[in-house]
Structures are given as structure tokens and as C-alpha cells.
Amino acid sequence: MRIILDGMGGDHAPDEIVKGAAEASLLIEHEICIVGDEPRMRAILETVEHNPDRISFRHTTEVITGEDSPVQSIRKKKDSSLVRGMEMVRDGEGDIFVSAGNSGALMSAGVFILGRIKGVSRPAIGSTYPILSKSTAALLIDSGANAECKATSLFQFALMGSLYAKDILKIENPRIGLVNMGTEPGKGSALLKEAYELLSTSGSKFGLNFVGNIEARDIPIGISDVIVCDGLVGNIVLKMTEGMALSISHLIRQKFTEGLIAKAGAALLYGKLGELKKAFDYTEYGGAPIFGLSGAVVKMHGSSDMKAVRNGIARAIPFMENRTVDRIAASIQELSALTMNKTNE
Amino acid sequence: MRIILDGMGGDHAPDEIVKGAAEASLLIEHEICIVGDEPRMRAILETVEHNPDRISFRHTTEVITGEDSPVQSIRKKKDSSLVRGMEMVRDGEGDIFVSAGNSGALMSAGVFILGRIKGVSRPAIGSTYPILSKSTAALLIDSGANAECKATSLFQFALMGSLYAKDILKIENPRIGLVNMGTEPGKGSALLKEAYELLSTSGSKFGLNFVGNIEARDIPIGISDVIVCDGLVGNIVLKMTEGMALSISHLIRQKFTEGLIAKAGAALLYGKLGELKKAFDYTEYGGAPIFGLSGAVVKMHGSSDMKAVRNGIARAIPFMENRTVDRIAASIQELSALTMNKTNE
Numbered sequence: 001m002r003i004i005l006d007g008m009g010g011d012h013a014p015d016e017i018v019k020g021a022a023e024a025s026l027l028i029e030h031e032i033c034i035v036g037d038e039p040r041m042r043a044i045l046e047t048v049e050h051n052p053d054r055i056s057f058r059h060t061t062e063v064i065t066g067e068d069s070p071v072q073s074i075r076k077k078k079d080s081s082l083v084r085g086m087e088m089v090r091d092g093e094g095d096i097f098v099s100a101g102n103s104g105a106l107m108s109a110g111v112f113i114l115g116r117i118k119g120v121s122r123p124a125i126g127s128t129y130p131i132l133s134k135s136t137a138a139l140l141i142d143s144g145a146n147a148e149c150k151a152t153s154l155f156q157f158a159l160m161g162s163l164y165a166k167d168i169l170k171i172e173n174p175r176i177g178l179v180n181m182g183t184e185p186g187k188g189s190a191l192l193k194e195a196y197e198l199l200s201t202s203g204s205k206f207g208l209n210f211v212g213n214i215e216a217r218d219i220p221i222g223i224s225d226v227i228v229c230d231g232l233v234g235n236i237v238l239k240m241t242e243g244m245a246l247s248i249s250h251l252i253r254q255k256f257t258e259g260l261i262a263k264a265g266a267a268l269l270y271g272k273l274g275e276l277k278k279a280f281d282y283t284e285y286g287g288a289p290i291f292g293l294s295g296a297v298v299k300m301h302g303s304s305d306m307k308a309v310r311n312g313i314a315r316a317i318p319f320m321e322n323r324t325v326d327r328i329a330a331s332i333q334e335l336s337a338l339t340m341n342k343t344n345e
Numbered sequence: 346m347r348i349i350l351d352g353m354g355g356d357h358a359p360d361e362i363v364k365g366a367a368e369a370s371l372l373i374e375h376e377i378c379i380v381g382d383e384p385r386m387r388a389i390l391e392t393v394e395h396n397p398d399r400i401s402f403r404h405t406t407e408v409i410t411g412e413d414s415p416v417q418s419i420r421k422k423k424d425s426s427l428v429r430g431m432e433m434v435r436d437g438e439g440d441i442f443v444s445a446g447n448s449g450a451l452m453s454a455g456v457f458i459l460g461r462i463k464g465v466s467r468p469a470i471g472s473t474y475p476i477l478s479k480s481t482a483a484l485l486i487d488s489g490a491n492a493e494c495k496a497t498s499l500f501q502f503a504l505m506g507s508l509y510a511k512d513i514l515k516i517e518n519p520r521i522g523l524v525n526m527g528t529e530p531g532k533g534s535a536l537l538k539e540a541y542e543l544l545s546t547s548g549s550k551f552g553l554n555f556v557g558n559i560e561a562r563d564i565p566i567g568i569s570d571v572i573v574c575d576g577l578v579g580n581i582v583l584k585m586t587e588g589m590a591l592s593i594s595h596l597i598r599q600k601f602t603e604g605l606i607a608k609a610g611a612a613l614l615y616g617k618l619g620e621l622k623k624a625f626d627y628t629e630y631g632g633a634p635i636f637g638l639s640g641a642v643v644k645m646h647g648s649s650d651m652k653a654v655r656n657g658i659a660r661a662i663p664f665m666e667n668r669t670v671d672r673i674a675a676s677i678q679e680l681s682a683l684t685m686n687k688t689n690e
Contacts (some may be wrong), residue, residue, distance in 0.1 A: 023671065043383040073542065132596045133592060144526060147532075147537070148534040148535070181576065182580075182585060187492075188492045188577060189493040189577055190575075191516055215584050216582075216584035216585045216588060217584035217585070217588035219588060220589050220591075221592055231526065232526050232533060233577070233578070235526035236524065236526070236581050236585070237585060238561075239560050239561035239562035240562070240564065240565075240582060241585065241589060242562050243561060243566065245593065246565075246566075247477055247478060247565035248477070248589070249480055250478055251477045
């Protein structure tokens with residue numbers, strides 16, 4: 001199969017993107033086509049070890065930057081790596097698109113070029129959420145694409161997330177939790193009450209193992225395998241996790257370098273803190289799938305370095321190989337059929 | 346001045362409530378009137394050291410439990426400690442009401458008995474948010490009363506929180522931050538966009554030092570002194586903080602008891618972890634003011650023990666002494682006048 005990689009997107013493009021692809025080429029069995037300024041990228045590739053049989057290029061002349069307006073840039077910069085790469089997936093020239101570029105532009109290009117799966121009103125970003133105490137991960141969906149959405153979208157997030165958790169995270173019967181301000185039914189906003197109702201009455205028809213409302217307090221200990229919420233809440237969950245990890249790390253570091261006895265423990269502690277940090281590190285957890293598009297797209301963090309790019313590519317492979325997008329489309333179709341029947345009743 | 350204490354509310358009432366009041370009576374210069382089953386509470390009081398000049402009782406015969414429906418219970422249980430205590434503040438028999446009872450019932454009793462400040466549509470709960478690295482605290486408002494609210498309510502939360510931060514937290518020019526999924530203007534839901542617009546255009550007229558949108562990632566490091574959000578987001582911020590602190594504590598404890606060398610560092614670390622835990626401990630940070638009511642009300646955590654009750658009472662004193670509620674009412678009146686003028690223009 002063929003991975004299409006946006007060579008020009010991200011803070012460290014094209015250098016780190018090309019180097020990450022080079023590393024990946026030594027490890028994987030698929031072809032990587034890097035889209036962007038070919039002469040420049042070729043020159044970078046020549047400086048590092050790589051498997052030439054696995055890497056090809058597609059030359060483009062324009063670049064969408066982080067400052068560009070998402071919708072305007074994809075309309076105006078037709079020969080950008082982001083637009084051309086997405087078109088290649090649409091046209092069957094590749095099986096997945098991986099990009100560290102402008103998130104808004106990537107989402108817009110996904111919607112305008114690939115299109116949404118029929119029945120999906122809101123594509124969502126799914127982020128891997130590390131469960132520290134268990135060395136496992138959950139999927140947080142939506143982690144930031146939609147500041148607000150409807151209950152039916154939350155149901156779709158649950159459905160898409162559940163299939164991903166089965167296919168990619170290899171969780172047999174993933175527990176689906178709805179983030180709320182209490183566990184009792186009837187808690188929360190009108191949106192959350194409606195979503196709870198939908199998930200508890202219709203979830204099982206779609207193979208969803210809905211475990212009910214979950215409190216934010218229980219997210220870090222792994223109360224559910226799929227964490228369902230709108231993008232605003234998802235962003236807060238993700239950023240609070242990161243912020244608390246940083247804050248506590250700094251605090252402990254600070255406390256352990258005060259005084260002589262404490263200093264003795266510091267060396268030991270630093271190693272352990274490093275393990276904590278790693279779990280939250282974008283370079284380790286690089287690559288968030290965008291769900292609801294008619295094709296596989298993985299968004300990497302804008303500051304992705306070589307290692308993050310290599311990991312983002314590695315993480316994209318099972319999503320591509322399992323054809324999870326096709327399975328999601330089939331499930332959404334079933335869901336739409338049911339909703340249509342209900343409307344006709 | 347006179348503190349009215351709900352003797353029958355909370356998981357450990359009346360024992361821990363009365364004992365906490367007894368401890369407080371030795372430290373403070375105000376009177377505490379404990380409302381509830383007088384003979385039972387008197388018997389508890391006799392077993393512990395206290396200042397008899399500072400403690401009085403008001404006998405009631407009914408109890409609202411955690412399982413009672415908020416609105417129904419305050420209508421039916423007229424002679425409950427929660428209803429009578431709130432009435433005493435309304436009738437000028439006391440200057441503040443402190444309760445560890447049913448949160449919903451407390452909020453309902455506040456609205457139905459004390460009433461809202463004119464112009465306030467939504468009372469909010471303000472929680473003290475510990476900033477670990479600085480040993481200071483911020484105010485999180487709303488921390489859970491309103492699952493959803495309007496932009497004008499968020500503006501009022503900012504206004505009320507700012508006055509509290511000045512009066513009680515003794516912060517000269519408190520920084521007001523709006524929790525959002527990015528710092529740029531125009532980020533987030535329609536609600537957040539409207540609230541941002543209101544705060545940035547009209548905030549300074551009311552002495553608000555609005556610092557703009559804040560990301561959840563920066564909350565634990567103290568990016569603002571007043572953290573403004575709706576109750577759903579507030580609950581998630583608070584619970585994520587607690588959950589992450591617990592999760593990281595457990596993880597470090599676990600890692601530091603594996604292996605012989607690690608065990609040597611464990612003893613030292615436990616002490617430091619204790620300090621972390623304390624910062625998040627309800628017994629230390631007991632007592633959340635309810636803002637927007639026509640009287641001072643402080644809600645303690647349901648599981649409050651003697652120490653939490655003592656701290657809750659101590660924390661209530663400056664809120665009462667400063668007559669912060671009157672200052673809030675004056676500010677809200679100014680705000681309403683401005684809004685009315687605008688409507689008439």
C-alpha cells in the first residue's frame with residue numbers, strides 16, 4: 001500500500017519530515033510518497049540512510065503555512081503539498097494521507113476534497129490518551145475539531161471510536177464513556193442528556209459497550225477505552241492532562257533539588273519523571289486520525305520532529321491496512337438507515 | 346458577627362460538624378449558631394474542648410439527605426437545618442450560612458429563600474484552585490452549578506470572581522481568564538466567542554483585568570487568578586486536576602517501591618507527595634462560596650470531617666466580614682444599568 005506524506009507541513013518541514021520518512025522506510029513494508037518541493041527534499045534524503053525502493057516524490061510548488069486561513073488557502077494554493085496529497089488519496093494514488101501541516105486547512109481539505117462519509121455531519125479528531133498506571137491507551141474523540149456539536153454527532157464519535165479501538169488499539173469490547181459532570185443519568189447539559197439517552201437506548205444495536213457517563217476524575221485511571229465528548233471538552237481534557245503532568249513534574253523536580261538529602265534522590269527521580277514525560281510526549285504519541293472523512297487521514301502535531309514523523313507513519317499503517325475507514329462508513333450507513341426508518345415510522 | 350452552621354448536612358453530620366465548630370470556636374472572634382438536632386449536638390459538644398460563649402444552637406427536627414430531591418426536599422422539609430439555616434440568614438439572624446449538605450438543595454434553598462441578586466440569572470459556585478508551583482490559589486467560577494449558561498452569565502462570573510479575588514484572596518488586580526480551546530480571539534463555541542467579546546469590550550469598565558482566552562494546559566501553572574467557565578467545563582477542570590494528581594501520585598509510588606534502590610528514595614518521596622496531596626485535599630481547601638445569591642453562603646464538601654469544617658468556617662469569615670456580597674450586588678446593579686441603557690439607546 002502507499003502512504004502519502006505531506007513533506008512541507010509542520011514547523012520543521014521539510015527537513016524533519018523527510019528524515020522521519022527515511023527512518024520509517026527502513027522499518028516498514030509500504031511505499032511512502034512524499035509530496036512537496038522535490039529537489040529540496042531529495043537533497044535532504046541523500047544525507048540520511050533510507051531504503052530508496054520505498055520512497056518516491058511528487059513535486060509541488062506551493063506551501064500552506066500555519067498562518068494561512070484554512071478555507072482560503074486550500075482554494076488558492078492548488079499546487080500545495082496539502083491539497084495535492086489529499087487529492088492523491090481521493091484519486092486512489094495513495095491509501096492514507098499523513099500531515100503535520102495547518103490543522104484547520106487539513107480538516108477543510110479533508111471535507112472539500114475527500115468529502116465526509118455520507119451521514120456524518122462533523123468529522124472529529126481522535127487522540128491517543130495514555131493511561132499511565134496501566135501502560136495502555138484510550139481514544140479521546142473529539143479531541144478538538146468541533147467546539148460544539150449535536151447529540152447524534154456524539155453518537156457517531158462513539159461508533160467511530162469503538163471501531164478504531166477494536167481495529168487499532170486491539171481492545172476486544174471497548175468501553176465507551178461519555179464525559180459528564182457526574183455519573184448519574186440526567187446529569188449535564190441538554191446535549192449530554194440527549195447523547196446519554198441515544199447511547200443507552202441505541203448503543204447496543206451497533207455493538208457499543210456504553211458504560212455511561214464518566215467523570216473527568218476517572219479519565220486518567222482508564223475508566224473507559226473510548227472517551228466521548230465534544231471538541232471543547234476534549235481539548236480541555238487533553239490540555240489539563242498535559243498541564244498537570246508538566247506542573248507536577250516541575251514541582252517535584254523543584255522540591256527534590258532543595259537541600260542536600262533531597263538532592264540524593266533527584267538523580268533517581270529524574271529517570272522516572274522522564275518515563276512520565278514520555279507518555280505525554282508528542283514524539284511518542286504522534287498522529288491523530290481524523291474520523292468521518294471518506295478516506296484515511298492522520299494529523300501529526302505541528303512541531304513534529306524526525307522521531308514523531310517516523311512514529312506518525314508507523315501509527316498510520318494499521319489504520320490503513322485494516323481499512324478502518326470502510327468499516328466506519330458501513331456502520332454509519334447502518335446508523336443512517338435506522339434513523340431514516342425511524343423518521344418514516 | 347454570626348455564622349449559621351448546618352449541623353445536620355454532610356456524610357459525617359452531626360459529629361464532625363459539631364467538633365469542627367468546637368475547634369473553630371477556640372480560634373475565631375465570631376459566634377457560631379449550629380442548626381439541627383439540639384440535644385444530640387449538645388451531647389457531642391460536651392465531649393470536646395470548645396468556647397461556650399461562641400457557640401449556640403437552633404433546634405430543628407428534619408434532615409435533608411444527599412438522596413433527597415433538591416427542590417422537593419426544601420418545600421417539604423420546612424423544619425430542616427438547611428431550610429431553617431438559610432431562613433436565619435434571610436431574616437438577619439446570621440451573616441453567613443455554611444453547609445456540607447445536599448448541594449442541589451443548598452443551591453435551591455439559596456435561590457428560593459435568600460433569592461438571587463437582582464440581575465443575576467445564574468448563581469455559580471466558586472472553588473479555590475491551588476497553584477502548586479506558586480503556593481497560591483486561583484478562583485474557579487463556575488465550578489459546577491450550571492451545566493450551561495449564557496455569555497452574560499460568564500461576564501457576571503468574571504465580575505463576582507474578581508471582587509472575591511480582591512477581597513478574600515487579596516490579589517490586587519486579579520487576572521481574569523476565559524477557559525477556551527485556544528488563546529486567539531474567535532476560538533471556541535458561539536458562547537465563548539460572545540463572552541470573549543463582552544469581556545474584552547466591557548470588562549475594563551467594571552475594573553476587570555481580562556487577560557483573554559486561556560488554555561487548560563496553563564491553568565495549573567496559574568495563568569490567571571480568576572478562571573471563568575461554565576459549570577460543565579469547571580467540573581472537568583477541577584476533576585481532571587484531582588484525577589491527574591491521584592494518578593501521578595500512584596504511579597510514582599508504584600515505581601518507587603519496585604526494586605531495592607528505588608525503595609531507598611521512597612520514604613523521602615512520600616513526604617513530598619503528601620504535600621501535593623494536601624494541596625488538593627478537601628480538608629484544606631474546604632468551602633466554596635456560592636455567588637449571585639442575596640446573602641453569603643458557603644458550601645462545604647459532603648465528606649467534610651472536623652478539620653474541613655473548621656477550615657470551612659475560617660474561610661467563611663473574610664467573605665462575611667468584607668461584606669463581599671454587598672459589593673457584588675452593587676457591581677451587578679451597575680452592570681444591569683449599563684445593559685438597560687444600551688437597550689434603550
